[in-house]
Amino acid sequence: xxxxxxxxxxxxxxxxxxxxxxxxxxxxxxxxxxxxxxxxxxxxxxxxxxxxxxxxxxxxxxxxxxxxxxxxxxxxxxxxxxxxxxxxxxxxxxxxxxxxxxxxxxxxxxxxxxxxxxxxxxxxxxxxxxxxxxxxxxxxxxxxxxxxxxxxxxxxxxxxxxxxxxxxxxxxxxxxxxxxxxxxxxxxxxxxxxxxxxxxxxxxxxxxxxxxxxxxxxxxxxxxxxxxxxxxxxxxxxxxxxxxxxxxxxxxxxxxxxxxxxxxxxxxxxxxxxxxxxxxxxxxxxxxxxxxxxxxxxxxxxxxxxxxxxxxxxxxxxxxxxxxxxxxxxxxxxxxxxxxxxx
Numbered sequence: 544x545x546x547x548x549x550x551x552x553x554x555x556x557x558x559x560x561x562x563x564x565x566x567x568x569x570x571x572x573x574x575x576x577x578x579x580x581x582x583x584x585x586x587x588x589x590x591x592x593x594x595x596x597x598x599x600x601x602x603x604x605x606x607x608x609x610x611x612x613x614x615x616x617x618x619x620x621x622x623x624x625x626x627x628x629x630x631x632x633x634x635x636x637x638x639x640x641x642x643x644x645x646x647x648x649x650x651x652x653x654x655x656x657x658x659x660x661x662x663x664x665x666x667x668x669x670x671x672x673x674x675x676x677x678x679x680x681x682x683x684x685x686x687x688x689x690x691x692x693x694x695x696x697x698x699x700x701x702x703x704x705x706x707x708x709x710x711x712x713x714x715x716x717x718x719x720x721x722x723x724x725x726x727x728x729x730x731x732x733x734x735x736x737x738x739x740x741x742x743x744x745x746x747x748x749x750x751x752x753x754x755x756x757x758x759x760x761x762x763x764x765x766x767x768x769x770x771x772x773x774x775x776x777x778x779x780x781x782x783x784x785x786x787x788x789x790x791x792x793x794x795x796x797x798x799x800x801x802x803x804x805x806x807x808x809x810x811x812x813x814x815x816x817x818x819x820x821x822x823x824x825x826x827x828x829x830x831x832x833x834x835x836x837x838x839x840x841x842x843x844x845x846x847x848x849x850x851x852x853x854x855x856x857x858x859x860x861x862x863x864x865x866x867x868x869x870x871x872x873x874x875x876x877x878x879x880x881x882x883x884x885x886x
């Protein structure tokens with residue numbers, strides 16, 4: 544997932560070594576391990592490693608001299624930036640945070656340039672006895688894609704609200720990651736106003752997520768969807784959140800946002816175990832360095848690290864046969880009907 548809309552942090556363009564040395568764009572002395580590399584390849588790899596060192600969530604626990612030596616040994620003889628891709632991927636994997644990755648220019652273009660008009664699994668409907676149901680899948684790609692998701696997501700919530708839902712089922716079992724913000728922008732009226740969570744970086748610095756007027760903010764700054772927010776008929780309704788093993792990354796961030804909320808209970812299976820925030824750093828040739836840069840905390844300050852267990856566990860068949868009973872959904876409805884708002 545990204546912090547917000549994949550904030551794109553530009554790295555310095557590949558330059559001749561003399562210019563780089565003068566500008567301070569790279570760091571570290573040249574060693575025997577980078578002999579035979581061209582200045583362009585050496586600069587490209589150095590910048591990627593410097594970005595990892597400066598931004599990674601695990602930056603205080605890594606032996607950067609050893610990792611740098613290992614990466615340059617892998618890239619020995621590189622003639623162009625593309626020849627260092629394997630070394631960069633090796634370095635990212637060596638961080639051991641289980642969430643970072645490297646995308647070459649073609650993969651980055653396909654991911655960041657994704658577009659769609661509909662989203663499989665995005666649904667809003669009314670369940671019996673006045674319960675609203677909304678299912679929110681993952682979304683990842685361009686700002687245009689995120690905007691389309693928010694429009695359709697808010698329309699789904701409005702449809703499910705009907706005359707004013709007494710309570711809500713929020714189904715995050717297919718929220719496999721990507722952008723957190725569009726999902727929060729969709730669920731803002733259900734979450735309710737106030738602080739709902741935070742990013743916590745390697746130094747313990749927090750960036751607070753909040754809802755105001757049904758729209759998402761980070762550190763008090765609007766994420767761009769603070770207008771045309773359809774309100775729900777009943778404020779502070781009880782909410783049953785459905786999770787499972789495919790609930791990952793951004794999906795887990797949304798789960799975190801519901802933790803600590805009064806009148807909320809979780810049903811289904813444990814999440815994927817990646818409740819951390821990623822940043823996307825574009826490299827000079829269009830490749831993307833995706834770094835894990837923060838853990839996630841709920842509104843009570845509890846920091847998550849690993850799978851998030853539900854309150855009531857109902858193992859999920861990832862490929863259910865037609866007509867199979869949805870035990871987690873049934874349990875969620877039963878709980879909601881026991882709440883004062885739905886009696």
